[in-house]
Amino acid sequence: MAKDDESRISIPKHIAIIMDGNGRWAKKRMLPRVAGHVRGVKRVKEIVEHCANIGVDYLTLFAFGRENWQRPEEEVSFLMKLLYEQLEKEFTKLHEQGVKIRFIGDKTRLSSKINSKIFELEQLTLNNSRLHLNVALDYSGMYDITQAINKLLVEKVTHVTESDFEKYLLTYPDPHPDLLIRTSGEARMSNFMLWQIAYSECYFTSVFWPDFKTHELDVAIKWFNTRERRYGKISEQL
Numbered sequence: 718m719a720k721d722d723e724s725r726i727s728i729p730k731h732i733a734i735i736m737d738g739n740g741r742w743a744k745k746r747m748l749p750r751v752a753g754h755v756r757g758v759k760r761v762k763e764i765v766e767h768c769a770n771i772g773v774d775y776l777t778l779f780a781f782g783r784e785n786w787q788r789p790e791e792e793v794s795f796l797m798k799l800l801y802e803q804l805e806k807e808f809t810k811l812h813e814q815g816v817k818i819r820f821i822g823d824k825t826r827l828s829s830k831i832n833s834k835i836f837e838l839e840q841l842t843l844n845n846s847r848l849h850l851n852v853a854l855d856y857s858g859m860y861d862i863t864q865a866i867n868k869l870l871v872e873k874v875t876h877v878t879e880s881d882f883e884k885y886l887l888t889y890p891d892p893h894p895d896l897l898i899r900t901s902g903e904a905r906m907s908n909f910m911l912w913q914i915a916y917s918e919c920y921f922t923s924v925f926w927p928d929f930k931t932h933e934l935d936v937a938i939k940w941f942n943t944r945e946r947r948y949g950k951i952s953e954q955l
């Protein structure tokens with residue numbers, strides 16, 4: 718983003734991204750699907766760094782959905798291997814960048830090797846505050862809501878307000894996303910942050926995730942700046 722733009726533009730506090738289109742990006746180039754995931758990882762790193770630089774406070778990335786376990790076994794194991802490699806490789810870098818990382822999702826199906834790396838990384842970065850990065854892994858919005866209900870049932874709660882309920886969601890205490898981005902031309906939520914996106918501005922782009930460079934994020938942020946967030950009111954009341 719150009720310096721003069723930065724001063725005029727309001728940066729969303731929380732951006733959530735459904736990173737889609739890795740497979741189609743690869744197919745278009747007659748490459749195996751996994752090549753798209755490898756290129757996708759490169760973009761993840763660039764976008765994380767860019768968000769930290771431009772002053773985004775919270776970034777939530779949908780890295781692996783609960784339903785993604787249904788993919789061919791080779792693709793799932795490739796993604797898990799790629800994930801582990803990245804966790805090892807980026808371990809100290811993320812910390813040095815001042816990123817506080819948290820993994821949200823069920824996680825019971827992840828290997829113990831991955832789970833312990835995740836835990837280590839969360840502990841290492843616990844006191845960072847430059848960018849709060851949530852990586853949704855084995856995540857589903859419906860799971861997020863039902864695990865919150867189950868915690869409430871254990872506490873034998875008989876009545877909750879919306880703000881009480883939120884405290885049990887996996888994303889708590891983060892604010893809700895201001896801007897939700899989905900790449901690759903699809904226009905659905907795919908079971909992502911169903912509660913938290915109640916008032917997010919949703920930006921859909923046909924760009925495949927492996928082509929989603931920092932400039933594309935700037936375009937999305939500029940679009941976000943054209944939106945009037947009325948939260949149920951009318952323009953004149955704002």
Ligand code: FPP
Binds near residue numbers: 758800901
């Ligand atoms: C969507 O593309 C992408 C994913 C399911 C995974 C996103 C993962 C990364 C960007 C890499 C980092 C994450 C891990 C877990 C290493 P798609 O495969 O659904 O593409 P398609 O819709 O074109 O088939």
